[in-house]
Amino acid sequence: MGTVNPQEQYKQLQNKAEDYAQARQEKPRILIGTATCGRAAGAMQVKENFLHELDKRNIEADVIEVGCIGHCYAEPLAIIEKPGFPAVCYGYLDEGLVNRLVEDFLAGDDPSYEFALAALERNDVFPTFEDFPRGIHEEKLILENCGLINFQHIENYIGSEGYSALALALSREPAKVLEEVKKANLRGRGGAGFPAGIKWEACAGAKEDEKFVICNADEGDPGAFMDRSILESDPHRVLEGMILCGFAIGAKKGYLYIRAEYPLAVKHVQEAIEQARENNILGDGILGTDFDFDLEVFQGSGAFICGEATALVNSMEGKMGLPESRPPRLVQAGLRGKPTVLNNVKTFAYVPRIVKEGADWFKSIGTPESPGTAVFSLVGKINGTGLVEVPMGTTLRQLIEEVGDGLPEGREFKAVQIGGPSGGCLPESALDVPIDFDSLHDAGAIMGSGGLVVMDQDDCMVAVARYFLEFTQHESCGKCTFCRLGTKHLLDILTNITKGEGDRETLQLLDELSEDIKQGSLCNLGRTAPNPVLTTLRYFRDEYEAHIEEGRCPALVCRDLILYYIKPKKCSKLCNVCVGSCPTEAIYTRDDGLKAIEQEKCVKCDNCRKACPPEYDAVIKLSPPVLPEEKGARSK
Amino acid sequence: MSNQVTLTINDREIKAGKGNKLLWVALENDIYIPHLCAIKEEPRPNASCRLCFVEIEGRDKPVTSCSTEVEEGMVVKTRSERVDRLVKTGFELLLSDHNLDCRNCPANRSCSLQVIAKKCGLKLRHQRFTPIERDYELDDSPAEFALDRSRCVRCGQCVWADRNEAKAGVLGFKNRGIDRIVTSFNDQPLADLGCNSCAHCVDACPVGALYYKQKA
Numbered sequence: 001m002g003t004v005n006p007q008e009q010y011k012q013l014q015n016k017a018e019d020y021a022q023a024r025q026e027k028p029r030i031l032i033g034t035a036t037c038g039r040a041a042g043a044m045q046v047k048e049n050f051l052h053e054l055d056k057r058n059i060e061a062d063v064i065e066v067g068c069i070g071h072c073y074a075e076p077l078a079i080i081e082k083p084g085f086p087a088v089c090y091g092y093l094d095e096g097l098v099n100r101l102v103e104d105f106l107a108g109d110d111p112s113y114e115f116a117l118a119a120l121e122r123n124d125v126f127p128t129f130e131d132f133p134r135g136i137h138e139e140k141l142i143l144e145n146c147g148l149i150n151f152q153h154i155e156n157y158i159g160s161e162g163y164s165a166l167a168l169a170l171s172r173e174p175a176k177v178l179e180e181v182k183k184a185n186l187r188g189r190g191g192a193g194f195p196a197g198i199k200w201e202a203c204a205g206a207k208e209d210e211k212f213v214i215c216n217a218d219e220g221d222p223g224a225f226m227d228r229s230i231l232e233s234d235p236h237r238v239l240e241g242m243i244l245c246g247f248a249i250g251a252k253k254g255y256l257y258i259r260a261e262y263p264l265a266v267k268h269v270q271e272a273i274e275q276a277r278e279n280n281i282l283g284d285g286i287l288g289t290d291f292d293f294d295l296e297v298f299q300g301s302g303a304f305i306c307g308e309a310t311a312l313v314n315s316m317e318g319k320m321g322l323p324e325s326r327p328p329r330l331v332q333a334g335l336r337g338k339p340t341v342l343n344n345v346k347t348f349a350y351v352p353r354i355v356k357e358g359a360d361w362f363k364s365i366g367t368p369e370s371p372g373t374a375v376f377s378l379v380g381k382i383n384g385t386g387l388v389e390v391p392m393g394t395t396l397r398q399l400i401e402e403v404g405d406g407l408p409e410g411r412e413f414k415a416v417q418i419g420g421p422s423g424g425c426l427p428e429s430a431l432d433v434p435i436d437f438d439s440l441h442d443a444g445a446i447m448g449s450g451g452l453v454v455m456d457q458d459d460c461m462v463a464v465a466r467y468f469l470e471f472t473q474h475e476s477c478g479k480c481t482f483c484r485l486g487t488k489h490l491l492d493i494l495t496n497i498t499k500g501e502g503d504r505e506t507l508q509l510l511d512e513l514s515e516d517i518k519q520g521s522l523c524n525l526g527r528t529a530p531n532p533v534l535t536t537l538r539y540f541r542d543e544y545e546a547h548i549e550e551g552r553c554p555a556l557v558c559r560d561l562i563l564y565y566i567k568p569k570k571c572s573k574l575c576n577v578c579v580g581s582c583p584t585e586a587i588y589t590r591d592d593g594l595k596a597i598e599q600e601k602c603v604k605c606d607n608c609r610k611a612c613p614p615e616y617d618a619v620i621k622l623s624p625p626v627l628p629e630e631k632g633a634r635s636k
Numbered sequence: 637m638s639n640q641v642t643l644t645i646n647d648r649e650i651k652a653g654k655g656n657k658l659l660w661v662a663l664e665n666d667i668y669i670p671h672l673c674a675i676k677e678e679p680r681p682n683a684s685c686r687l688c689f690v691e692i693e694g695r696d697k698p699v700t701s702c703s704t705e706v707e708e709g710m711v712v713k714t715r716s717e718r719v720d721r722l723v724k725t726g727f728e729l730l731l732s733d734h735n736l737d738c739r740n741c742p743a744n745r746s747c748s749l750q751v752i753a754k755k756c757g758l759k760l761r762h763q764r765f766t767p768i769e770r771d772y773e774l775d776d777s778p779a780e781f782a783l784d785r786s787r788c789v790r791c792g793q794c795v796w797a798d799r800n801e802a803k804a805g806v807l808g809f810k811n812r813g814i815d816r817i818v819t820s821f822n823d824q825p826l827a828d829l830g831c832n833s834c835a836h837c838v839d840a841c842p843v844g845a846l847y848y849k850q851k852a
Contacts, residue, residue, distance in 0.1 A: 242851065324680060473813060475813070477811040479682075480685075481685055481686045481687075484813060484816060485727055485729040485732060486816060489729070513725065519687050519697060519718070520722045522683055
């Protein structure tokens with residue numbers, strides 16, 4: 001290696017980071033989660049509120065933007081660190097609450113625990129996140145810094161031992177990095193679970209001078225936001241993983257392919273790259289060694305198919321983002337025909353700790369075949385929406401009931417959709433499946449990128465399958481026959497079923513066509529597109545049958561199979577709310593003063609049902625759409 | 637090492653040059669495998685028509701022969717229950733988006749779809765899938781030929797010929813998914829874009845999408 005010991009160089013960076021941290025210790029610090037999820041919930045306004053209140057009272061405190069801590073359900077969030085108190089996280093912030101916290105806690109000395117979610121460090125007064133069921137299951141390997149450090153300054157990452165894996169690796173041989181990653185059996189977190197070490201090894205062995213490292217951050221599944229949160233909250237971790245990969249395989253250049261719809265992630269990564277360059281962590285002669293490596297952001301233009309590896313490379317080369325048949329694999333001929341390693345954001349994010357703490361440590365977490373953790377974005381009918389990281393092998397039931405705190409009151413679990421449009425819907429009976437690549441595959445779903453949507457009795461499984469097919473059909477590139485035409489026909493058949501059209505043969509065709517698309521398609525978009533159909537057919541066949549045989553949608557979702565009806569026994573003559581809520585004037589007052597709906601005018605917008613006061617609860621949906629017989633009702 | 641490999645296709649022992657693709661080796665030995673998009677001169681196969689499936693011993697599912705290199709000792713079957721099922725579905729899918737008025741088609745009797753139907757015992761009519769309704773404009777601007785997209789199977793033969801043989805660069809694909817079509821820059825009539833009527837694209841078209849006007 002080079003003339004300077006990289007560990008020595010790193011020590012200097014660490015000293016700098018320590019000075020940086022020390023200079024900031026005296027004042028209270030307010031960390032506000034301003035990742036995309038926080039901003040959507042109003043975090044920037046909360047930040048303004050804090051600044052305003054502090055200014056008004058002349059309190060000296062640092063207001064700092066951090067990323068996503070994962071508790072998205074309680075956004076906007078802030079962590080207050082005041083010397084003499086444990087750091088405490090507050091949720092559901094608004095102007096009034098900010099006012100109160102500044103007044104009572106920062107000006108006074110009352111931490112207002114009644115508004116706190118949890119403390120971040122052990123203390124005698126208030127429980128920490130680890131004391132709740134979610135905290136007991138969670139094990140944060142790659143999310144450890146998310147929402148806790150200020151990503152805008154590299155010193156914070158270095159202060160939490162960031163880039164120490166790089167310094168360690170650079171003082172050894174590249175083969176050592178490769179060996180650890182391979183031994184750790186780190187499987188690709190993009191969804192398919194291909195071992196990263198085997199990929200890297202193939203690329204390292206390729207006899208070419210030029211090689212590339214690409215990070216796939218073209219996250220596009222509906223309901224998935226893991227990669228976005230990591231890039232926004234802790235970008236340096238991903239950079240470090242990529243640099244380590246570059247070192248291991250002998251590449252000098254890497255790209256982060258980030259979709260342009262993630263402007264905040266793009267910005268944070270670009271700033272992180274700048275700072276890494278300034279600190280000799282990127283560029284020529286990294287940490288004083290003779291290893292050169294640089295990174296660049298490539299913004300994807302938003303086609304879902306560009307998350308497919310060969311399509312991604314085509315789009316980087318300025319061609320249409322269409323997949324290619326493999327072989328050759330990317331490790332043989334990837335970007336510009338050169339050997340290329342392409343991995344997901346999360347895969348790279350694991351690498352620094354694997355290098356630092358060793359393969360055995362990594363394998364001690366999770367299951368033997370799928371070591372490590374899984375990161376999920378929990379959404380849908382679940383209390384604890386947000387970003388969670390649990391060891392592989394945790395069951396879906398634990399994830400939903402304990403980590404996600406179950407379904408809101410009155411909601412009955414029906415299915416969990418896992419793996420996005422390429423994944424499947426699993427029923428109650430499959431909830432004890434442990435989360436790992438192989439078990440989920442056997443159940444008909446896939447790990448996918450980690451989106452997890454919980455559904456309840458109000459979700460129609462045919463409509464859900466149709467929704468995902470609409471997505472994949474729209475996102476199909478159209479290159480190959482099975483995906484271009486097959487998904488179109490699948491969608492048409494499903495649309496017909498939501499209208500009650502079809503028979504037993506339709507279901508059989510749905511099944512056959514799905515299997516053939518799976519076998520026949522060119523790339524993984526097509527090969528996995530039928531999964532939502534196949535799993536719903538397998539686990540919720542009765543719902544399909546209800547649609548076509550009885551013209552009934554059990555979840556009362558499919559518009560063609562429902563009608564709205566006002567129950568005369570519950571309706572009140574004194575109330576007119578529904579009449580005003582109807583955009584098409586379909587509701588009229590009957591001769592007896594009660595309300596009724598003129599079916600021809602009704603567009604089934606659900607406004608009247610929502611508007612009807614809970615004490616009456618008179619508006620209901622009926623399926624099949626047949627009006628009950630009624631005495632004295634005016635026919636219209 | 638020899639540059640030849642010996643493989644078995646449908647119980648026949650065949651010698652072939654190393655690096656060759658299975659599809660072409662079979663065809664050259666008079667073993668039929670249905671195909672539309674394959675181009676022998678193109679090193680990276682398009683592999684988009686998804687009709688040339690074969691079974692290879694030791695592989696867990698059928699593979700496209702256009703993208704598979706021959707290997708020493710490879711044992712290949714061009715027909716099997718699984719292969720036939722995929723070919724049938726693929727073929728039916730293509731027909732569901734194809735103007736099936738063969739009698740009035742200039743490619744009648746020379747159409748690759750007809751050849752596939754005959755060789756594979758498939759029917760040239762709509763079966764399981766409802767035909768997709770389309771509204772295409774006919775481009776008959778070139779002097780000698782015309783483009784009728786209602787017959788196009790998106791095989792890409794014309795685009796390849798236009799770029800690699802004619803070196804004209806007039807034709808290309810646009811749009812995504814079900815809307816993918818062969819077209820010209822900004823959908824302008826071919827004749828307005830420097831198409832010199834060399835007709836390489838017409839000769840390349842396996843169906844009647846690009847055709848000589850005199851034949852119609």
